[in-house]
Amino acid sequence: MNHQFRGVLALLVVTLVWGTTFPAMKGLTVYFSPVWIIFSRFALAAVLLAPFLWRARRDDLRAGAVLGLLLFFCFLFQVEGLALTSSNRNAFICGLNVLIVPLLGVMGGRLPERKLVLALLLAVGGLAALCWDDGSWGRGDWLALMSALCFAVYVRTMEVRLRQASRLLSVTAAQIGTVALCAALWLLAREVPRGSIDVAQDAANYWAYIGHGLQQYWWNVGYLGVVATAAIISLQSWGQARTTANEAAVIYSFEPGAAAFFAFFWLGEALSPRAWLGATLLISGMIVSQWNTASRPPAALAPE
Template identity: 40%
Template sequence: MNILLLLLVTLVWGTTFPLLKSAAATLSGVEISAIRFLIAAVCMLPFAWRAPRQTWRDGALLGAFALVSYVAQAFGLEHISSNRSAFLTSLNVLMVPFIGVLLGGRLALPMVLASVVACAGIGLMSWEGGGNLLGDGATLLCALAYALYVIVLSQRSARHDSRQLAATQILLMAGFASVWVGGMGIGGDSLTTLPARLMPHLGPLLYLGLVATAGMLLLQAVAQRHVPADKAAVIYAMEPVFAALFAWVLLNETLGLRAALGGAMVVVAVIVSELKPAESPVPAK
């Protein structure tokens, strides 16, 4: 059941890439993130009232990782295609066990081979149409932040009520992102033009806030109480597959032969890397 929940989460995430790509035409990554988090916060507010202090502390840590990940991803989509963003974001499943090494785990030979295949795949993707250093760098930062999020969530989700943990994350993310947007708007006209710029994307933003953020963070908090980080990561490897499918349907995006081969290599690498995970890659705390 938990595996099915994580597959549903991954499927919904796949739908967000073309929506984020479209919204990035008039909104910045921080603005998109702030709006979706504020929408989600309204939905989750009742669950946060009685959350204990420890839940707020862990929610703040998880919210910080998630915020960096969401904002970096949205920023990267201003410069690269949704297909490319999805495949680069999927590298977070390779990062989980490598970060585990820093926490005392051991790195197995299949992990080393998988990382080589993944790097070769990224090289092919970058070759197709040329890379974008800014967009690719931001998306890799997104992957790193999300790898840390997955690890911390697996370690700490069992300590809390899932609804309260998701609610505190979302409220804090909404607050952080709103302050960020406010600071960016000082001395400019971005805040005054924001309503006009967001109206064309109101429907997708409601979906991003209510379904893809509030709903999926809640399901993720429920499922990862019983699924370790390395096992969850292999399920998340399906995200770029779903994203490419929805980008084809909604945006008519296509991948060239080299880019498609590179993307397939990335997916194969992240799956192979989790078939025989290193012993205790992320030590329980």
């Protein structure tokens, strides 16, 4: 099994676990604001990966900070847009990063292979069948489109930064810590109470509310922080260091299909015939993207 194929398998596992975050997030969205969800999961993951920042090289820290800033805005635009539009429209528009990633490569003078063009068409068709619903374009859709653009830039940046990194886990730890820091600053600037009558009492009630929520939903936060963030972003970094950004984009397009699959078995949400067609097209796109792929030299990074 060569490095490229192992990287593809790693990203497939990443995408499947991303699909499981839907039931884990469902309870949290009732209680917490979107940025609190981002902060809680990334802060826990940052604590777990903090030892890998010890004696980390400056270039690795810089790469992690850039990736973390991009990833924060990916999440921010997505969850803010989700509050203003349906989840189906949000999923489809955010999934357009499948097209944006190779388009960014075309702008840089790199034309995609024919099989990848076919894979992208299958992936976009699958997303449309799985997620699209009717309605006029609004502010929430623009925010979702910004999330797609940020994620495309994030995936393209990872392709370059991770191949230049000295220690993958140092980059990952810096990336996750940056997302947690950005979320904390956002919360302090926009959500922590700043009442004009009794600031101390308002703050006490606010933190009591947050503490109660963390106790009530500790399993959700723990799963999102430990498995879906610390472990999976580390695996994502390892896998993407061994694949191209275009290949990663096609694999990531399966996320809505994975989310629908786990929602069907965990939450009892039925899949329509159109949804099954969409999932089939997404899987077909991944298969086509990897069909008869020529081997290439292994990445310079050693597994950690």
